[in-house]
Amino acid sequence: MISPTTPSETAVRCQGLVKRYADVTAVDGLDLEVKSGECFGLLGPNGAGKTTTIEILEGLTQPDAGVVEVLGTTWEKDEDQLRERLGISLQETQLNEKLTVGETIRLFRSFYKEGRDPEVVLAKLALEEKRNARVGKLSGGQKQRLAVACALVGDPDLLFLDEPTTGLDPQSRLQLWEQVTDFRAGGGTVLLTTHYMDEAERLCDRVAIVDRGKVIALGTPAALINSLHAANVIEFASEPDIPEDALRALPGVAEPHRRGPNWALPVNSLTESVPALLALIERSGARLSHLSTHQATLEDLFVSLTGRALREES
Amino acid sequence: MSKKYSPLFELTVSRAKEFLREPEALFWVFAFPALLTVALGLAFREKAPDKIPIGVVAGQTAQTSDGAIKALATSPVLLPRRYGREEGLKALATGKISLLVDPGPPVAFHFDETRPDSRIARLEADDALQRAAGRKDVLAVRSEKITEVGSRYVDFLVPGLLGMNLMGTGIWSIAFSVTIARSKRVLKRLVATPMRRSHFLLAQILGRLGFLIPELIILVGLGWLAFGVPVRGSLLLLVGTCLLGAMAFCGLGLLVGSRVSTIEGASGLANFIMLPMWVLSGVFFSSERFPDAVQPFINALPLTALNQALRAVMLEGATLPQITPQLAIVAAWGLAAFVVALKIFRWR
Numbered sequence: 001m002i003s004p005t006t007p008s009e010t011a012v013r014c015q016g017l018v019k020r021y022a023d024v025t026a027v028d029g030l031d032l033e034v035k036s037g038e039c040f041g042l043l044g045p046n047g048a049g050k051t052t053t054i055e056i057l058e059g060l061t062q063p064d065a066g067v068v069e070v071l072g073t074t075w076e077k078d079e080d081q082l083r084e085r086l087g088i089s090l091q092e093t094q095l096n097e098k099l100t101v102g103e104t105i106r107l108f109r110s111f112y113k114e115g116r117d118p119e120v121v122l123a124k125l126a127l128e129e130k131r132n133a134r135v136g137k138l139s140g141g142q143k144q145r146l147a148v149a150c151a152l153v154g155d156p157d158l159l160f161l162d163e164p165t166t167g168l169d170p171q172s173r174l175q176l177w178e179q180v181t182d183f184r185a186g187g188g189t190v191l192l193t194t195h196y197m198d199e200a201e202r203l204c205d206r207v208a209i210v211d212r213g214k215v216i217a218l219g220t221p222a223a224l225i226n227s228l229h230a231a232n233v234i235e236f237a238s239e240p241d242i243p244e245d246a247l248r249a250l251p252g253v254a255e256p257h258r259r260g261p262n263w264a265l266p267v268n269s270l271t272e273s274v275p276a277l278l279a280l281i282e283r284s285g286a287r288l289s290h291l292s293t294h295q296a297t298l299e300d301l302f303v304s305l306t307g308r309a310l311r312e313e314s
Numbered sequence: 315m316s317k318k319y320s321p322l323f324e325l326t327v328s329r330a331k332e333f334l335r336e337p338e339a340l341f342w343v344f345a346f347p348a349l350l351t352v353a354l355g356l357a358f359r360e361k362a363p364d365k366i367p368i369g370v371v372a373g374q375t376a377q378t379s380d381g382a383i384k385a386l387a388t389s390p391v392l393l394p395r396r397y398g399r400e401e402g403l404k405a406l407a408t409g410k411i412s413l414l415v416d417p418g419p420p421v422a423f424h425f426d427e428t429r430p431d432s433r434i435a436r437l438e439a440d441d442a443l444q445r446a447a448g449r450k451d452v453l454a455v456r457s458e459k460i461t462e463v464g465s466r467y468v469d470f471l472v473p474g475l476l477g478m479n480l481m482g483t484g485i486w487s488i489a490f491s492v493t494i495a496r497s498k499r500v501l502k503r504l505v506a507t508p509m510r511r512s513h514f515l516l517a518q519i520l521g522r523l524g525f526l527i528p529e530l531i532i533l534v535g536l537g538w539l540a541f542g543v544p545v546r547g548s549l550l551l552l553v554g555t556c557l558l559g560a561m562a563f564c565g566l567g568l569l570v571g572s573r574v575s576t577i578e579g580a581s582g583l584a585n586f587i588m589l590p591m592w593v594l595s596g597v598f599f600s601s602e603r604f605p606d607a608v609q610p611f612i613n614a615l616p617l618t619a620l621n622q623a624l625r626a627v628m629l630e631g632a633t634l635p636q637i638t639p640q641l642a643i644v645a646a647w648g649l650a651a652f653v654v655a656l657k658i659f660r661w662r
Contacts, residue, residue: 134335
């Protein structure tokens with residue numbers, strides 16, 4: 001383990017980050033600060049600018065404006081040293097399909113002056129039995145685990161994970177989550193992007209919600225959810241529909257909003273609001289076609305912040 | 315933890331393994347040139363020169379034409395046949411025969427002066443008829459025929475194929491491998507590590523050079539075993555020349571693959587660079603057949619220079635000082651291509 005050259009409370013800092021492409025401004029004045037030792041999540045829908053942001057922080061993309069500081073230094077000053085201390089897993093990382101798992105991890109290990117034993121890293125990610133399998137023959141989950149193994153084999157101080165579990169089976173997700181927890185237990189800092197709320201709630205100390213290239217909310221998952229002023233969400237649908245005004249008038253209902261064909265009602269107390277809602281439906285002579293409740297999540301927060309669902313479900 | 319890893323070594327081994335796991339590439343590098351050598355060597359093997367077909371029309375009497383045919387048939391190169399006048403002129407015009415003889419008297423030759431075969435047939439026919447009529451040669455001559463190893467087509471061909479193969483393998487394999495790595499974002503992942511970029515590019519070249527010796531053994535060995543194609547110069551110089559050629563074309567391969575991000579783009583660019591050299595650089599026929607005005611251009615092409623050097627070493631037993639100018643041209647191309655490729659290479 002290399003000790004940081006300049007002891008720093010801040011692992012990553014960026015200010016006023018802007019990145020424009022021909023037809024779109026992907027990042028539009030974004031500020032972030034990731035503390036050493038924390039797991040920080042960038043959360044947002046596809047196209048929010050998460051990947052562009054993380055690739056700027058990784059020194060792979062040049063920003064059009066803004067200041068970036070990583071591990072107390074900058075890419076211009078110390079690229080070589082920074083690369084030694086970073087572990088990176090790109091979105092849908094592609095590795096050479098003709099090589100085997102063992103050859104790939106060995107190759108990545110060779111790039112770092114100091115690092116971990118490739119065999120130990122493979123074992124940690126439950127890939128040791130796949131050692132002699134070609135990368136091209138791996139399942140999506142195995143490939144993603146190998147990508148994370150390649151990020152860890154250089155024994156980094158700071159780990160960047162861009163959508164590490166998108167499209168993975170539940171078992172692979174759990175294995176990756178364990179690795180992140182494990183890495184942090186060793187004092188590492190993690191910056192990850194995700195569009196899974198449960199992932200952010202489970203892994204992250206702090207979360208920045210990103211939309212259209214800007215941070216629209218920042219805090220611990222619990223604090224963000226609390227800012228909804230609602231611990232639970234009722235979802236229902238009825239025939240005929242109930243007008244919004246009538247819903248707003250219900251006791252304990254904050255901001256009724258549409259979610260697909262349903263109404264979503266953030267509420268503090270289910271025992272107070274559910275009977276009131278049922279009574280309202282009865283009075284209106286409507287027939288209930290759907291009713292469910294869940295604890296408020298970051299997803300609910302995102303919807304209430306932007307009026308849009310995190311993932312446009314079809 | 316004390317285990318040492320060499321990134322250049324690991325990259326080179328990875329590149330070599332990647333190549334070995336590509337059955338198509340193995341075919342093009344090893345099997346294809348071998349098959350081509352055998353096919354062309356068989357097609358152009360020496361045999362007795364073909365006789366030239368000529369026609370004889372009916373003369374004043376049946377006897378004159380019979381006599382003419384008999385006299386003409388004594389020539390070792392003529393194949394006379396009887397024709398009607400109309401039919402004979404048509405056969406001459408369409409190139410079925412090279413000469414039409416009217417035994418007269420007087421004897422008349424119909425032929426096309428622009429056709430070398432026609433001119434030979436006319437001289438031979440004249441000679442045969444004059445002798446049959448009783449001419450005596452006043453000067454005694456003796457013909458000595460040669461078919462020397464080293465002057466046959468297959469001898470010309472094998473060094474040319476070797477050069478072509480060094481070019482093809484270098485350019486295709488490297489341009490494709492870096493283009494695929496870029497299009498699949500493998501390059502982007504690699505530059506996110508502390509890997510040195512020059513190591514990656516160097517490994518592409520070193521990985522390819524590992525296959526040079528087997529390639530050489532197959533082609534030169536096959537030419538020697540199947541057709542007796544000689545290696546008159548030093549074997550070491552031949553290997554060295556091939557090594558330099560292979561490295562130069564690897565440099566060009568890197569240049570071809572330095573910016574494109576699709577296989578189609580790489581393949582178009584590779585063809586654009588290689589096609590002129592396939593035609594101009596003396597692979598299948600001597601480049602001296604092209605007009606003098608373009609010779610300086612042709613001689614400056616890397617494949618021309620490499621082929622000249624290979625032929626000089628294999629067929630003429632040339633030594634290093636004799637092929638230094640050609641080697642300098644090859645080296646200059648390789649170096650320039652590598653430097654430019656390194657400068658303009660797109661990593662993502």
